[in-house]
Amino acid sequence: MSHTDVGPVSEGISIDELRLAARNHGMPLEALRYDLTPVGLHYLLIHFDIPETESADWSVELGGRVGDPRPILLDEIVASPAVTVPVTMECAGNGRALLEPRPISQPWLDEAVGTAAWTGTPLRPFLERAGVGPDAVEVVFAGADHGTQGDVEQDYERSLPLDEAMRDDVLLAWAMNGQPLPPQHGFPLRLLVPGWYGMASVKWLRRIELVSSPFDGFQQEAYRLRDDDDDPGTAVTRIQPRALMVPPGDPDFLTRERFADAGAIRLRGRAWSGYGPIARVEVSSDDGATWSDAALEPAPAPYAWVGWTFDWDAPAGRHRLRARATDETGATQPDDPPWNAGGFSNTTPQVVDVTVG
Amino acid sequence: MSHTDVGPVSEGISIDELRLAARNHGMPLEALRYDLTPVGLHYLLIHFDIPETESADWSVELGGRVGDPRPILLDEIVASPAVTVPVTMECAGNGRALLEPRPISQPWLDEAVGTAAWTGTPLRPFLERAGVGPDAVEVVFAGADHGTQGDVEQDYERSLPLDEAMRDDVLLAWAMNGQPLPPQHGFPLRLLVPGWYGMASVKWLRRIELVSSPFDGFQQEAYRLRDDDDDPGTAVTRIQPRALMVPPGDPDFLTRERFADAGAIRLRGRAWSGYGPIARVEVSSDDGATWSDAALEPAPAPYAWVGWTFDWDAPAGRHRLRARATDETGATQPDDPPWNAGGFSNTTPQVVDVTVG
Numbered sequence: 001m002s003h004t005d006v007g008p009v010s011e012g013i014s015i016d017e018l019r020l021a022a023r024n025h026g027m028p029l030e031a032l033r034y035d036l037t038p039v040g041l042h043y044l045l046i047h048f049d050i051p052e053t054e055s056a057d058w059s060v061e062l063g064g065r066v067g068d069p070r071p072i073l074l075d076e077i078v079a080s081p082a083v084t085v086p087v088t089m090e091c092a093g094n095g096r097a098l099l100e101p102r103p104i105s106q107p108w109l110d111e112a113v114g115t116a117a118w119t120g121t122p123l124r125p126f127l128e129r130a131g132v133g134p135d136a137v138e139v140v141f142a143g144a145d146h147g148t149q150g151d152v153e154q155d156y157e158r159s160l161p162l163d164e165a166m167r168d169d170v171l172l173a174w175a176m177n178g179q180p181l182p183p184q185h186g187f188p189l190r191l192l193v194p195g196w197y198g199m200a201s202v203k204w205l206r207r208i209e210l211v212s213s214p215f216d217g218f219q220q221e222a223y224r225l226r227d228d229d230d231d232p233g234t235a236v237t238r239i240q241p242r243a244l245m246v247p248p249g250d251p252d253f254l255t256r257e258r259f260a261d262a263g264a265i266r267l268r269g270r271a272w273s274g275y276g277p278i279a280r281v282e283v284s285s286d287d288g289a290t291w292s293d294a295a296l297e298p299a300p301a302p303y304a305w306v307g308w309t310f311d312w313d314a315p316a317g318r319h320r321l322r323a324r325a326t327d328e329t330g331a332t333q334p335d336d337p338p339w340n341a342g343g344f345s346n347t348t349p350q351v352v353d354v355t356v357g
Numbered sequence: 358m359s360h361t362d363v364g365p366v367s368e369g370i371s372i373d374e375l376r377l378a379a380r381n382h383g384m385p386l387e388a389l390r391y392d393l394t395p396v397g398l399h400y401l402l403i404h405f406d407i408p409e410t411e412s413a414d415w416s417v418e419l420g421g422r423v424g425d426p427r428p429i430l431l432d433e434i435v436a437s438p439a440v441t442v443p444v445t446m447e448c449a450g451n452g453r454a455l456l457e458p459r460p461i462s463q464p465w466l467d468e469a470v471g472t473a474a475w476t477g478t479p480l481r482p483f484l485e486r487a488g489v490g491p492d493a494v495e496v497v498f499a500g501a502d503h504g505t506q507g508d509v510e511q512d513y514e515r516s517l518p519l520d521e522a523m524r525d526d527v528l529l530a531w532a533m534n535g536q537p538l539p540p541q542h543g544f545p546l547r548l549l550v551p552g553w554y555g556m557a558s559v560k561w562l563r564r565i566e567l568v569s570s571p572f573d574g575f576q577q578e579a580y581r582l583r584d585d586d587d588d589p590g591t592a593v594t595r596i597q598p599r600a601l602m603v604p605p606g607d608p609d610f611l612t613r614e615r616f617a618d619a620g621a622i623r624l625r626g627r628a629w630s631g632y633g634p635i636a637r638v639e640v641s642s643d644d645g646a647t648w649s650d651a652a653l654e655p656a657p658a659p660y661a662w663v664g665w666t667f668d669w670d671a672p673a674g675r676h677r678l679r680a681r682a683t684d685e686t687g688a689t690q691p692d693d694p695p696w697n698a699g700g701f702s703n704t705t706p707q708v709v710d711v712t713v714g
Contacts, residue, residue, distance in 0.1 A: 097375060109376060
């Protein structure tokens with residue numbers, strides 16, 4: 001997530017970016033059809049390597065401004081009251097590769113998203129047991145993943161403000177879709193911060209530290225909306241609203257352009273926001289010149305995507321479909337979101353080109 | 358797999374190629390540590406969309422040169438004697454993006470591989486039950502995946518010579534690593550052809566047809582080693598030998614270059630070939646100037662990768678590691694494999710750059 005390296009699209013994707021794309025996959029958009037994304041289709045971003053972890057004897061170190069720094073044992077966590085909740089997770093960099101100029105990092109198009117049923121137990125009782133110091137303001141979470149980024153050797157570390165960390169729905173999670181976490185999703189234990197972009201949900205959770213001043217570690221500084229390196233910018237936190245559709249018809253292998261028969265086509269998709277329920281999804285079949293409301297399905301959970309459908313009477317010809325979401329705060333997907341050097345939160349409405357014949 | 362579109366690496370990866378890379382992921386190379394690749398880390402190549410399939414009432418149509426064209430019911434298949442076998446699968450296009458000029462298709466680097474424990478039942482008794490016609494020479498397999506490639510609308514279809522299809526180890530498979538096939542790996546039923554590149558193991562198997570002359574469908578013609586479009590070329594069939602190592606030390610996020618401490622490093626990896634057991638794995642720490650033998654672990658099964666280790670006394674400095682495999686037929690990984698227009702079977706030995714400090 002270095003925010004210094006920016007290249008124009010016309011240069012093409014570099015081998016470094018391709019190497020990341022080959023490791024960190026998105027969700028094929030037809031998988032929007034599933035309420036819960038099957039494991040292996042859920043998007044994945046791993047900054048360093050998948051660490052070699054074992055569940056036996058796993059524990060989470062506690063430190064900093066706490067009264068009782070006893071480690072939290074995985075066995076204790078798994079024996080605590082469990083909840084299972086569907087949560088949509090999205091990478092903060094989703095849409096990055098569509099920006100011009102293109103910030104150089106994981107080159108996501110539209111597909112860095114997924115929804116899983118996560119099983120875990122709230123973090124809060126463990127913080128209360130540890131005794132939160134009166135001067136603690138943030139909670140820092142560290143994973144077992146380790147490497148170098150922007151010339152800084154580091155464990156992957158991210159913080160949450162204390163009030164966010166104490167939310168009832170912030171979980172220590174050990175299962176995904178009813179199975180133990182796969183290695184690539186944080187086995188044996190990860191943090192889950194519903195509503196926030198994925199960088200907050202630290203995988204392979206190894207260490208929790210309460211701190212008395214805002215954390216300024218590498219990943220905390222990297223995930224900021226900045227104009228350039230001199231701009232202090234603002235923190236990337238919750239997920240901006242977005243709608244995506246299952247591309248209709250059948251694809252071309254290489255271009256992924258779509259081919260469909262003229263007539264009634266029921267478009268369907270999902271929409272989500274980390275700021276509140278989705279209030280509206282609109283669809284355009286003329287590249288955004290005009291928009292019409294889609295029908296929303298009931299929301300399954302506060303932070304899980306909501307299904308939508310739109311009945312399109314598709315005339316012969318080539319059409320550019322788009323979809324956009326608006327949440328209950330009134331936030332929506334701008335045609336041209338403000339550029340930022342890290343390439344975060346590019347929620348320009350999805351484009352799907354369909355040839356109807 | 359169009360074999361007409363070739364672009365030089367210096368142009369950079371196109372958005373079309375990136376879109377494929379975002380859908381079809383490779384196996385992060387640290388996952389070479391697992392005997393069996395966890396679901397979601399196994400490589401994946403889907404030509405069109407993942408089709409919407411249900412296991413209820415699934416059956417495989419039978420046609421062509423058979424005496425009894427009764428469909429094969431999924432229930433019958435699953436009730437047949439089951440075997441579970443570890444098989445290494447690799448995409449024929451693995452290494453494509455490292456060729457110059459670069460054939461334009463799914464831009465794999467080194468990582469289009471995985472090993473799963475597949476559960477299924479041999480195909481042969483079902484062909485025998487159907488009664489193989491005396492003039493049948495090939496068996497054509499069609500999946501439920503449908504789309505356009507090279508301007509040809511098609512179901513994904515591939516054939517096997519009759520004697521290959523009748524091999525005892527060619528399976529109708531319904532489970533992977535002890536779980537039902539995930540949607541992206543062919544749920545509810547796929548073909549498994551051990552030893553062949555992945556294009557032969559048709560997913561979402563819907564139709565089997567015995568034919569009296571060699572099949573010349575789009576995918577059959579696409580997977581050929583050709584110099585250019587006028588070259589009839591030769592068919593891509595079995596997997597050429599390859600060794601890969603777990604990149605040692607820790608990575609840089611963007612470049613994936615490695616950093617390790619000087620001293621004893623045990624390199625480890627896997628090697629495989631579709632032509633026979635692996636006879637030898639060699640490692641170079643000087644970019645291929647000199648090679649030394651790695652230690653081979655016992656082979657787990659005829660078509661599953663074999664583990665290897667190599668103890669490297671790493672001196673300070675920057676080193677280019679390489680690994681190569683040789684199978685019992687004597688086939689090995691050439692420094693500079695012959696270029697072909699489809700970008701298949703590029704088994705140039707893996708390159709891993711490590712800075713030792």
